[in-house]
Amino acid sequence: MNPAPRGRILVLDDDLEIRNMLQRFLSAQGFEVRAARDSNQLDTFLERHPFDLLILDIMMPGEDGLSICRRLRSQGQMIPILMLTARGDPIDRVVGLEMGADDYLGKPFLPSELVARVRAMLRRQQLFARQHGAMASAMGDDDALALRIGDYLLKPHAQELTLEGEPIEVGAAEMRLLCALAETPNRPVSRENLIERAHGRLYEANARSIDVQVLRLRKIIEADASSPRHIRTVWGVGYMLVAKLEG
Structure with a gap:
């Protein structure tokens, strides 16, 4: 079995308890994790460090997750985004995808499911990069x-x-x-x-x-x-x- 991919993950959630829980759990799984409390801190992290994945809560005061996702995509930010939503209406998930999210996970969720989603997203990114890198090398x-x-x-x-x-x-x-x-x-x-x-x-x-x-x-x-x-x-x-x- 191939080893699970590791990567740098940025978490944005206005709830301190959830931020700390996600940071502790994902760090224990071998990921390098930073946590932001609002969009201003998120922007600072993105300016200073490269990240492989953003976990973004949809329900936040001020600039919410949907608005942040739309803004990042309009700015050309390509980081894969996993949207966390407590809303039960499937249309909210569709809106998240339309704003530029790559995947979503409804609250409450099992920590193991979150890790599985994160690993799958990172694997897809790595596989895509390898496939097209190999294609470029083959073409010369x-x-x-x-x-x-x-x-x-x-x-x-x-x-x-x-x-x-x-x-x-x-x-x-x-x-x-x-x-x-x-x-x-x-x-x-x-x-x-x-x-x-x-x-x-x-x-x-x-x-x-x-x-x-x-x-x-x-x-x-x-x-x-x-x-x-x-x-x-x-x-x-x-x-x-x-x-x-x-x-």
Whole structure:
């Protein structure tokens, strides 16, 4: 069995008892953990240190978790985000995904489930980086494998999307999904296949979460997200990326 991945985790929760509990428990599991009490302290930590994962509480006074998530993504912050929510309505979870969260966990939760989610997210990040790093090495040229998506250029091995040479900000989950679609351009891919390609077989997701990520991608690369030309819905199957090999 491969050793569980370790990483630097940042926790944001306004409740001191929960912050301390999460920090103690995750530290005992071998992770390096810092805890922030509000968005100001969070921003300070993110400016000073690199982190592999953010655990973000949704219900906080002042700037709440949804607003923080949306702001970080708008600033180009790519850190994977695990949202903690005490709300029971599934729509709140969907909103979290729409704001840019990569996964969510409802309160109350078992500590072992939290650790399992954290490890799975870190594994996906590491696997994605290894796969595309190996692809880049095999190609030997960063420009060797690129796809033209309308006016955009995607380099899956570099996890890079550009428009007229300028990099475009894309969230980590959306980039994984875009690269998953790019594995078989101009061919429809089922939602289940996309989940496996982008996140791995053990990832627990439903069709709605993929739909949310596709919508976020469309808002980035489509002139009109309601009438997409590049990421098309194939009814009864899933989605298809319309693109051509560059070079």
